[in-house]
Amino acid sequence: MSSAPPQTVASPSPATPLIRPPPIQTGAAQDAASLDLVWRVVALANLYRLLLPPVLFTVHLFTRPTPSLGGTNPQLFLIVCVVYWVLGGLFAFGGRGHWPNRRIMVFAHTLLDSTAVAVLLYCSGGAGSGLGILLVIPVGAMALLAEGRTAFANAAIAALAILVQQIFSVAFGTAPTADYPLRESEALVRRAALDLANLAQVSQYIVQHLRESILVVDPDDYIRLINESAAQVLGEAAAVPGALLGEVSPRLLYLLSTWRTDDLMEPDGDSQTMLAADGGRLIRPHFAPLGDTNPSPVIVFLEDTGEIAAKVQQTKLAALGRLSASIAHEIRNPVGAMSHAAQLLAESPALSDEDRRLTQIMQANSTRVSGIIDNILQLSRREAPKPEQLALAAWVARFREEFCATLQLSKQQLLIDAAAEDVQVRIDGSQLHQIAWNLCQNAVTHALPKESDAGIVLRYGRLGGVGRPYLQVADRGPGITAADAERIFEPFFTRAQRGTGLGLFLARELSAANGATLLYEAREGGGTIFRIVFADPKRWHDLYS
Secondary structure: OOOOOOOOOOOOOOOOOOOOOHHHHHHHHHHHHHHHHHHHHHHHHHHHHHHHHHHHHHHHHHOOOOOOOOOOOHHHHHHHHHHHHHHHHHHHHHOOOOOOOHHHHHHHHHHHHHHHHHHHHHHOOOHHHOHHHHHHHHHHHHHHHOOOOHHHHHHHHHHHHHHHHHHHHHHOOOOOHHHOHHHHHHHHHHHHHHHHHHHHHHHHHHHHOOOOEEEEEOOOOEEEEEOHHHHHHHOOOOOOOOOEHHHHOHHHHHHHHHHHHOOOOOOOOOOOOEEOOOOOOEEEEEEEEOOOOOOOOEEEEEEEHHHHHHHHHHHHHHHHHHHHHHHHHHHHHHHHHHHHHHHHHHOOOOOOHHHHHHHHHHHHHHHHHHHHHHHHHHHHOOOOOOOEEEEHHHHHHHHHHHHHHHHOOOHHHEEEEEOOOOOEEEEOHHHHHHHHHHHHHHHHHHHOOOOOOOOEEEEEEEOOOOOOEEEEEEOOOOOOOOOOOOOOOOOOOOOOOOOOOOHHHHHHHHHHHOOOEEEEEEOOOOOEEEEEEOOOHHHHHHHHO
């Protein structure tokens, strides 16, 4: 049985184009283009591996003896660089076309790069060296070649390699634990807290050792901060942080309340002062608010008026010293001649009673002018004190005998009251004599009526609480008005016609020169008290050494 021969397709002539199905031709072209892209990316990754190890090797060698790379384990670092370069070369020249599939190739490249960079990190001290950035290029290149979720797996391998090396670095002590962000933050917080604590200690030290007396009072009138100087002013036993200001110093609380009610104006006037706890200093407080709240905490500066007055008086003394020489030469001799002439004139038998009274006025005023000149010369020629230790009991007794004999007073007019026995002071004896003489002379002149038996009292003892010795002169005279109380120690201030206004000024100056304080206070029941508070016996060595 014959069958029809199979139909055959004639072979195309050379001029006839080869026509293939479009799907088959398009897929082949795409596969070829994709494969070409893969090898281009792989070639770039291989080139990166061939260049990176020599660069790291060179940096390591040229930064000796303290290399910034590979400093933790230099030998292992160099070995890894060589091995990484060799494997990179094998991947570049021997791996083309021998990979079973793309996934295995991408995995192998990622594993090589991650392992090599992780070991290099370990040799350089961990993630703090910054070498982890080297994984960006190779892992990024392999991510372009990965398919689907394989790209995430490659990134996970790189991250895991970095984490493992960091664990090994911390475990074997090649990297500090502060490389972890959390621990680094904790370390920064600890350092900041330590710095703040140090600053607080420095501030506390400065405040405590300031010569100025400072304290801080909260709106509820509790002391929140006080330095050593302020504690000495207010009383070291009671003036402590947390104490109520009214219990420590009622006078200071009154001045603070006055300041608050007067629209936060600074108190002015000589009445805005207080007595220190030792009883020997006049203190003027100054207030300043802390913050904008109302009421707000207040910082209080306690100013020793004695120190300021001393500086002012030094200026006045300097001026008086410059005037004293001219006064002595230009006035003293004419006044002496006038006084002598008045005496001679008073001896004339032909004078009437009216003329004799005029000569007495001339003599009295000449004597007054001579006294002023003598006091000024005393100030200008005042020598440095020569302190000595004196027993007040014996010294006061001798002074009373001399004063009463000179002014022809009975002993009932100058009484002695001993509040304590065996009171020792350290002061220049001659200057103490002059101070006490001026005070007693002032009391006799202004407060000792001739027709009265009311006497002057010399009292000595120790101040309660602080133990500082004192000597005071008390009288029952008319007293001193409040307006004049703060001016009585100024030079040339006097309300009497016969006074020179220099006695109290000179007494305070001499007291200050010996480390003592001369204070005035009104006497209960009428009269005045002038109290000399001597230097603290515990500080004698510091004052005069």
